[in-house]
Amino acid sequence: MALQLNSSFTGASSACLLHRERSRRLNVPVVTCRQGNNDDRSDAARQQKSPSLLDRRDMLLGLGGLYGLTAGPKVLAKPIMPPDLSKCHDAKAPALDNHCCPPYNPSETISEYGFPATPLRVRRPAHLVKDDQEYLDKYKEAVRRMKNLPADHPWNYYQQANVHCQYCNYAYYQQNTDDVPVQVHFSWIFLPWHRYYLHFYERILGKLIDDDTFTIPFWNWDTKDGMTFPAIFQEASSPLYDTKRDQRHVKDGKIVDLKYAYTENPASDSEIIRENLCFIQKTFKHSLSLAELFMGDPVRAGEKEIQEANGQLEVIHNAVHMWVGEPCGYKENMGDFSTAARDSVFFSHHSNVDRLWEIYRNLRGNRIEFEDNDWLDSTFLFYDENEKLVKMGDCLNPTKLRYTFEQVPLPWLGKINCQKTTETKSKSTTEMSLTRVGEFGTTPKALDASNPLRVTVARPKKNRKKKEKQEKVEVLQINDIKVTTNETARFDVYVAVPYGDLAGPDYGEFVGSFVRLAHRKKGSDGTEEQGPKKKGKLKLGITALLEDIDAEDADKLVVTLVLRTGSVTVGGVSINLLQTDSTAAI
Ligand code: C2O
Secondary structure, eight states: OOOOOOOOOOSSHHHHHHHHHHHHHHHHHHBBBSSSSTTTHHHHHHHHHOOHHHHHHHOOOSSSOOGGGGGOTTTTTTOOOOOOOOOOOOOOOOSEEEEOOOOOOOOOOEEEEEEEEEOOOOEOOOTTSTTTTTHHHHHHHHHHHHHHHHHTTTSSHHHHHHHHHHHTTTBBTTTTTOBOOOOOSSSEEEHHHHHHHHHHHHHHHHHHOTTTTOOOOOOOOSGGGGSOOOOOGOTSTTTTTOOHHHHHHHTTOOOOOOOSSSOOOOOOOOOOHHHHHHHEEEEEEHHHOHHHHHHHHOOOOOOOSBOOOOOHHHHHHHHHHHSSSSTTTTTTTTTHHHHHTTTHHHHHHHHHHHHHHHHHEEEEEEEETTTHHHHTTOOEEEOTTTOEEEEOOOOOOOTTTTEOOOOOOOOGGOOOOSSSHHHHHHHHGSSSOOOOOOOOOSSSSSSOTTTTTEEEEEOOOOOOHHHHHHHHHEEEHHHHHHHSSSEEEEEEEEOOOBBTTEOOOOOOOOEEEEEOOOOOOHHHHHHHHSOOOEEEEEEOOOOHHHHHHTTTOSSSEEEEEEEEEEEEOEEEEEEEEEEEEEHHHO
């Protein structure tokens, strides 16, 4: 099984030496390549490589730095670093029979990641490969072999699934801390970490069947024909099958509900399809001008008290997890992060998430989302297909990782009627029942499913000019969100224009949602524990939305928070202007 490690890469310019200085202080040797301000840093890096550095066995690579020498190492740089693998904590999740720590081998060497020199692998839509018997046979065989590996083999199907549990169920604390967990959700780490996870998973599967063109299909849930549970995972005798799913959804061509909250959407199929496409369209449209709205907020090493904010792509993705997993109990497998990756469809789902990130990048001219060393130097560890612990370099360009996606139509990018044509618009205010709605005030409020929270929120500025809008995006922000149980929580956010101080009966336009999956943890005494819970926040871009609903001249907005499931308190609602990082628009 041992293949030669592919060490075609290392960006080792003098910049790296500087960086190593810093790394030594952090006790983790890190090398990054940092040249140019595009994704092709590694080419330049190859030309500059220094052979002496290639010999180091303990090198780690970051996401790929961008900053120039002049910037120097940031004194306060705090990229998330891989944990100390010898210190895996019991992350027992009630749904797992065993804790999810991997077998630890102290003599395992951590080696550098080399960009593969394999053919470009093309990931295809799951609903379109279902008639490609040859491909399906390979896929099933690869997963079958993965399941048949010894239980403690790092490539074993369940060991691979445990990797996901380790990084979201608090199995590891960040280096030099004893209480700050490594968490790969709810922040700007979410998309890169899952990209790497899939990348290695795909290569391992390919290796098991000796096929370096093998790819994980993507569950193309952003198009009508892909909005049902992919048939290839439904055959009961197949290794791709999983019993722990919501059978009502995965059978019989049910349309996935991207706003799912453990209640069935009573709308017709075509209406749910339209709502899904609109949700995706809005997500892109509202977040193209600022990456954190799409990808999530920064998280830096050692930070404890920050309010996590996931991007809207993660929010959409959460609904798919919930919709696939069992509706009750521990929501296994997909509905709880500790077990999610035990269902093969997880990887197809994430393949699509990864693809949507790539489309987002393309729409923004492939500019780097966060020109911030703490993002670019974030460092992860994975088992590669050679049974080594490896650490990733630049993940921003899938072509460097030698994969791409089959091009398929993007119906959500086209013209769809997404604005509500509210009846209230045509009615005069005397015909409507208007209610008085006040400001949020200063006391936190518990959301109540039967009585949505409605508040008026002042806008910092109205009637902004085009240029101002290009420079700053208007963001609706919900602060101090506390999910008060270990259960899934979701609320949806709507905005409307008030009539003076009064609000119409209609909640107005859907803007986006907050979602936390169930996150359960069993303590050493076997009872369920409340995991460390950070407060969260939700940021939703509304510049384009206000144009769409003709609200540019409103002084304030009525914001409505509709609790869909779970138990949540909210500390405040505000509207702010944030600096954009792109002028891209759709
Ligand atoms: Cu790590 Cu879909 O979640």
